[in-house]
Amino acid sequence: xxxxxxxxxxxxxxxxxxxxxxxxxxxxxxxxxxxxxxxxxxxxxxxxxxxxxxxxxxxxxxxxxxxxxxxxxxxxxxxxxxxxxxxxxxxxxxxxxxxxxx
Amino acid sequence: xxxxxxxxxxxxxxxxxxxxxxxxxxxxxxxxxxxxxxxxxxxxxxxxxxxxxxxxxxxxxxxxxxxxxxxxxxxxxxxxxxxxxxxxxxxxxxxxxxxxxxxxxxxxxxxxxxxxxxxxxxxxxxxxxxxxxxxxxxxxxxxxxxxxxxxxxxxxxxxxxxx
Numbered sequence: 001x002x003x004x005x006x007x008x009x010x011x012x013x014x015x016x017x018x019x020x021x022x023x024x025x026x027x028x029x030x031x032x033x034x035x036x037x038x039x040x041x042x043x044x045x046x047x048x049x050x051x052x053x054x055x056x057x058x059x060x061x062x063x064x065x066x067x068x069x070x071x072x073x074x075x076x077x078x079x080x081x082x083x084x085x086x087x088x089x090x091x092x093x094x095x096x097x098x099x100x101x102x
Numbered sequence: 103x104x105x106x107x108x109x110x111x112x113x114x115x116x117x118x119x120x121x122x123x124x125x126x127x128x129x130x131x132x133x134x135x136x137x138x139x140x141x142x143x144x145x146x147x148x149x150x151x152x153x154x155x156x157x158x159x160x161x162x163x164x165x166x167x168x169x170x171x172x173x174x175x176x177x178x179x180x181x182x183x184x185x186x187x188x189x190x191x192x193x194x195x196x197x198x199x200x201x202x203x204x205x206x207x208x209x210x211x212x213x214x215x216x217x218x219x220x221x222x223x224x225x226x227x228x229x230x231x232x233x234x235x236x237x238x239x240x241x242x243x244x245x246x247x248x249x250x251x252x253x254x255x256x257x258x259x260x261x262x263x264x265x
Contacts, residue, residue: 010104010105010106011104011105012103012104017104020109021103021112024112024116028113028120029120032121032123032124035124036124036127039128039182040131040182045182045183048124048128049121052117052120052121052124056113056117059113060113063109064106064109064110065106
Protein backbone atom coordinates (compact mmCIF):
# COMPACT_ATOMS: atom_id res chain seq x y z
CA UNK A 1 0.00 0.00 0.00
CA UNK A 2 2.71 2.43 1.01
CA UNK A 3 4.68 1.86 -2.17
CA UNK A 4 1.61 2.86 -4.19
CA UNK A 5 1.47 6.17 -2.30
CA UNK A 6 5.20 6.74 -2.69
CA UNK A 7 5.11 6.22 -6.42
CA UNK A 8 2.67 9.13 -7.00
CA UNK A 9 4.80 12.05 -8.18
CA UNK A 10 4.46 15.04 -5.86
CA UNK A 11 7.30 17.27 -6.91
CA UNK A 12 6.99 20.88 -8.00
CA UNK A 13 9.69 22.98 -9.60
CA UNK A 14 11.23 25.91 -7.76
CA UNK A 15 9.05 28.64 -9.19
CA UNK A 16 6.06 26.41 -8.46
CA UNK A 17 7.12 26.03 -4.82
CA UNK A 18 7.43 29.77 -4.46
CA UNK A 19 4.02 30.24 -6.02
CA UNK A 20 2.50 27.60 -3.72
CA UNK A 21 3.96 29.28 -0.66
CA UNK A 22 2.66 32.69 -1.68
CA UNK A 23 -0.76 31.22 -2.38
CA UNK A 24 -1.19 29.51 0.94
CA UNK A 25 0.15 32.44 2.94
CA UNK A 26 -2.18 34.79 1.09
CA UNK A 27 -5.25 32.59 1.50
CA UNK A 28 -4.67 32.04 5.21
CA UNK A 29 -4.01 35.71 5.92
CA UNK A 30 -7.12 36.80 4.02
CA UNK A 31 -9.30 34.27 5.81
CA UNK A 32 -7.79 35.36 9.15
CA UNK A 33 -8.66 39.00 8.50
CA UNK A 34 -12.19 38.15 7.36
CA UNK A 35 -12.66 35.84 10.35
CA UNK A 36 -11.41 38.43 12.82
CA UNK A 37 -13.70 41.15 11.49
CA UNK A 38 -16.74 38.86 11.39
CA UNK A 39 -16.10 37.46 14.86
CA UNK A 40 -15.63 40.93 16.28
CA UNK A 41 -18.88 42.09 14.70
CA UNK A 42 -20.99 39.29 16.17
CA UNK A 43 -18.86 38.99 19.34
CA UNK A 44 -18.25 35.25 19.06
CA UNK A 45 -14.72 33.97 18.73
CA UNK A 46 -15.96 30.57 17.54
CA UNK A 47 -16.83 31.97 14.11
CA UNK A 48 -13.33 33.39 13.73
CA UNK A 49 -11.91 29.92 14.27
CA UNK A 50 -14.37 28.36 11.81
CA UNK A 51 -13.50 30.85 9.07
CA UNK A 52 -9.79 30.27 9.71
CA UNK A 53 -10.32 26.51 9.39
CA UNK A 54 -12.18 27.02 6.11
CA UNK A 55 -9.28 29.11 4.82
CA UNK A 56 -6.86 26.38 5.93
CA UNK A 57 -8.84 23.73 4.02
CA UNK A 58 -8.99 25.85 0.86
CA UNK A 59 -5.25 26.44 0.95
CA UNK A 60 -4.64 22.72 1.58
CA UNK A 61 -6.61 21.90 -1.56
CA UNK A 62 -4.84 24.57 -3.57
CA UNK A 63 -1.25 23.90 -2.59
CA UNK A 64 -0.78 20.34 -1.38
CA UNK A 65 -1.48 18.37 -4.56
CA UNK A 66 0.99 19.10 -7.40
CA UNK A 67 -1.24 20.94 -9.83
CA UNK A 68 0.11 21.62 -13.35
CA UNK A 69 0.42 25.33 -12.67
CA UNK A 70 3.29 24.52 -10.32
CA UNK A 71 5.21 22.64 -12.97
CA UNK A 72 5.49 25.26 -15.64
CA UNK A 73 9.25 25.85 -15.29
CA UNK A 74 10.85 22.45 -15.12
CA UNK A 75 14.54 22.13 -14.34
CA UNK A 76 16.94 21.33 -17.11
CA UNK A 77 18.69 18.18 -15.97
CA UNK A 78 21.91 17.07 -17.65
CA UNK A 79 21.41 14.20 -20.07
CA UNK A 80 22.16 10.81 -18.49
CA UNK A 81 25.62 9.33 -19.09
CA UNK A 82 25.69 6.04 -21.03
CA UNK A 83 25.31 3.08 -18.69
CA UNK A 84 28.35 0.85 -19.28
CA UNK A 85 31.09 3.21 -18.11
CA UNK A 86 28.93 4.21 -15.14
CA UNK A 87 28.69 0.62 -13.89
CA UNK A 88 32.41 -0.17 -14.09
CA UNK A 89 33.22 2.96 -12.16
CA UNK A 90 30.69 2.14 -9.42
CA UNK A 91 31.79 -1.45 -8.67
CA UNK A 92 35.23 -0.83 -7.11
CA UNK A 93 33.66 1.95 -5.00
CA UNK A 94 31.02 -0.44 -3.70
CA UNK A 95 33.69 -2.99 -2.72
CA UNK A 96 35.60 -0.33 -0.85
CA UNK A 97 32.46 0.72 1.01
CA UNK A 98 31.73 -2.86 2.08
CA UNK A 99 35.24 -3.25 3.49
CA UNK A 100 34.89 -0.05 5.51
CA UNK A 101 31.60 -1.18 7.08
CA UNK A 102 33.17 -4.45 8.30
CA UNK B 103 8.60 22.32 -0.17
CA UNK B 104 9.37 19.56 -2.53
CA UNK B 105 7.20 16.87 -1.01
CA UNK B 106 3.62 16.95 0.17
CA UNK B 107 4.69 16.45 3.76
CA UNK B 108 6.99 19.43 3.84
CA UNK B 109 4.37 21.64 2.24
CA UNK B 110 1.80 20.42 4.75
CA UNK B 111 4.25 21.10 7.57
CA UNK B 112 4.86 24.71 6.62
CA UNK B 113 1.16 25.31 5.95
CA UNK B 114 0.13 23.94 9.33
CA UNK B 115 2.83 25.85 11.22
CA UNK B 116 1.84 29.08 9.48
CA UNK B 117 -1.84 28.58 10.33
CA UNK B 118 -0.99 27.99 13.98
CA UNK B 119 1.01 31.20 14.17
CA UNK B 120 -1.82 33.13 12.55
CA UNK B 121 -4.30 31.59 15.03
CA UNK B 122 -2.10 32.69 17.92
CA UNK B 123 -2.01 36.22 16.53
CA UNK B 124 -5.82 36.22 16.20
CA UNK B 125 -6.23 35.10 19.80
CA UNK B 126 -3.93 37.87 20.92
CA UNK B 127 -5.99 40.32 18.89
CA UNK B 128 -9.14 39.05 20.58
CA UNK B 129 -7.51 39.63 23.96
CA UNK B 130 -6.33 43.13 23.06
CA UNK B 131 -9.76 44.28 21.95
CA UNK B 132 -11.39 43.36 25.26
CA UNK B 133 -8.77 43.44 27.98
CA UNK B 134 -9.09 47.07 28.93
CA UNK B 135 -12.84 47.36 29.05
CA UNK B 136 -14.54 48.44 32.22
CA UNK B 137 -16.76 45.60 33.27
CA UNK B 138 -18.81 46.91 36.15
CA UNK B 139 -22.58 46.72 36.07
CA UNK B 140 -25.06 48.24 38.52
CA UNK B 141 -26.54 45.68 40.86
CA UNK B 142 -29.54 46.02 43.10
CA UNK B 143 -29.35 44.12 46.39
CA UNK B 144 -31.93 44.23 49.15
CA UNK B 145 -31.91 42.35 52.37
CA UNK B 146 -35.23 41.04 53.47
CA UNK B 147 -34.51 39.22 56.70
CA UNK B 148 -31.59 39.07 59.11
CA UNK B 149 -31.19 36.79 62.07
CA UNK B 150 -28.16 36.37 64.34
CA UNK B 151 -27.50 33.48 66.65
CA UNK B 152 -24.65 32.87 68.99
CA UNK B 153 -23.66 29.24 68.74
CA UNK B 154 -20.63 27.01 68.92
CA UNK B 155 -18.44 27.68 65.94
CA UNK B 156 -17.87 24.29 64.33
CA UNK B 157 -15.69 25.59 61.52
CA UNK B 158 -12.72 26.56 63.63
CA UNK B 159 -11.66 26.73 67.25
CA UNK B 160 -14.43 25.67 69.56
CA UNK B 161 -15.75 28.94 70.90
CA UNK B 162 -19.07 30.55 70.72
CA UNK B 163 -19.31 32.91 67.76
CA UNK B 164 -22.00 34.86 66.08
CA UNK B 165 -23.72 33.12 63.21
CA UNK B 166 -25.76 35.29 60.89
CA UNK B 167 -28.58 34.27 58.58
CA UNK B 168 -29.27 36.65 55.75
CA UNK B 169 -32.02 36.42 53.16
CA UNK B 170 -31.78 38.85 50.29
CA UNK B 171 -33.04 39.82 46.86
CA UNK B 172 -30.62 40.47 44.04
CA UNK B 173 -31.29 41.74 40.55
CA UNK B 174 -28.86 42.75 37.80
CA UNK B 175 -28.54 42.75 34.05
CA UNK B 176 -25.30 41.09 33.03
CA UNK B 177 -25.65 41.37 29.26
CA UNK B 178 -23.05 44.14 28.70
CA UNK B 179 -20.30 42.08 30.33
CA UNK B 180 -20.55 39.14 27.91
CA UNK B 181 -18.29 39.99 24.99
CA UNK B 182 -16.42 37.55 22.75
CA UNK B 183 -13.67 37.02 25.26
CA UNK B 184 -15.90 35.93 28.17
CA UNK B 185 -16.69 32.26 28.60
CA UNK B 186 -18.47 32.32 31.95
CA UNK B 187 -19.06 34.61 34.89
CA UNK B 188 -18.53 33.70 38.50
CA UNK B 189 -20.61 35.93 40.76
CA UNK B 190 -20.36 36.10 44.50
CA UNK B 191 -21.79 38.21 47.25
CA UNK B 192 -19.51 39.26 50.13
CA UNK B 193 -20.41 40.90 53.36
CA UNK B 194 -17.86 43.43 54.56
CA UNK B 195 -17.74 44.78 58.06
CA UNK B 196 -15.33 45.73 60.80
CA UNK B 197 -15.32 44.58 64.41
CA UNK B 198 -13.32 45.35 67.50
CA UNK B 199 -10.90 42.51 66.90
CA UNK B 200 -10.52 42.77 63.11
CA UNK B 201 -10.38 45.92 61.04
CA UNK B 202 -11.81 44.33 57.92
CA UNK B 203 -13.82 41.15 57.57
CA UNK B 204 -15.09 39.77 54.32
CA UNK B 205 -17.34 36.74 54.26
CA UNK B 206 -18.65 35.13 51.09
CA UNK B 207 -22.34 34.46 51.47
CA UNK B 208 -23.48 33.22 48.10
CA UNK B 209 -22.14 32.48 44.63
CA UNK B 210 -23.40 31.50 41.22
CA UNK B 211 -21.87 30.54 37.91
CA UNK B 212 -23.39 32.05 34.76
CA UNK B 213 -22.28 30.40 31.53
CA UNK B 214 -22.22 32.17 28.21
CA UNK B 215 -25.50 31.62 26.42
CA UNK B 216 -27.59 31.30 29.56
CA UNK B 217 -30.08 33.88 30.75
CA UNK B 218 -28.20 37.02 31.65
CA UNK B 219 -30.89 38.87 33.54
CA UNK B 220 -30.49 38.05 37.19
CA UNK B 221 -33.63 38.51 39.22
CA UNK B 222 -33.72 36.42 42.36
CA UNK B 223 -35.94 36.97 45.37
CA UNK B 224 -35.62 35.61 48.91
CA UNK B 225 -32.31 33.93 48.36
CA UNK B 226 -30.85 32.31 51.42
CA UNK B 227 -27.15 32.53 51.96
CA UNK B 228 -25.32 29.41 50.75
CA UNK B 229 -22.41 29.57 53.14
CA UNK B 230 -22.24 30.08 56.85
CA UNK B 231 -21.81 33.62 57.99
CA UNK B 232 -19.58 33.04 60.98
CA UNK B 233 -17.75 35.80 62.70
CA UNK B 234 -14.68 34.85 64.67
CA UNK B 235 -15.67 36.41 67.84
CA UNK B 236 -18.92 37.93 68.83
CA UNK B 237 -18.84 41.00 66.70
CA UNK B 238 -21.91 40.69 64.54
CA UNK B 239 -24.37 42.25 66.90
CA UNK B 240 -25.20 45.82 66.17
CA UNK B 241 -22.79 46.04 63.32
CA UNK B 242 -23.73 47.54 60.01
CA UNK B 243 -22.68 45.19 57.28
CA UNK B 244 -22.04 46.31 53.72
CA UNK B 245 -22.89 43.86 50.99
CA UNK B 246 -20.60 43.79 48.00
CA UNK B 247 -21.54 41.99 44.83
CA UNK B 248 -18.46 40.93 42.94
CA UNK B 249 -18.34 39.31 39.59
CA UNK B 250 -15.30 37.54 38.28
CA UNK B 251 -15.20 36.84 34.57
CA UNK B 252 -13.44 33.87 33.01
CA UNK B 253 -12.19 34.88 29.58
CA UNK B 254 -11.22 32.73 26.63
CA UNK B 255 -7.97 34.42 25.84
CA UNK B 256 -6.00 34.86 29.03
CA UNK B 257 -5.97 34.81 32.81
CA UNK B 258 -8.83 35.68 35.11
CA UNK B 259 -9.87 39.31 35.33
CA UNK B 260 -11.56 40.73 38.33
CA UNK B 261 -14.23 43.40 38.16
CA UNK B 262 -16.51 44.60 40.92
CA UNK B 263 -20.10 45.71 40.87
CA UNK B 264 -21.30 47.91 43.64
CA UNK B 265 -24.47 47.31 45.55
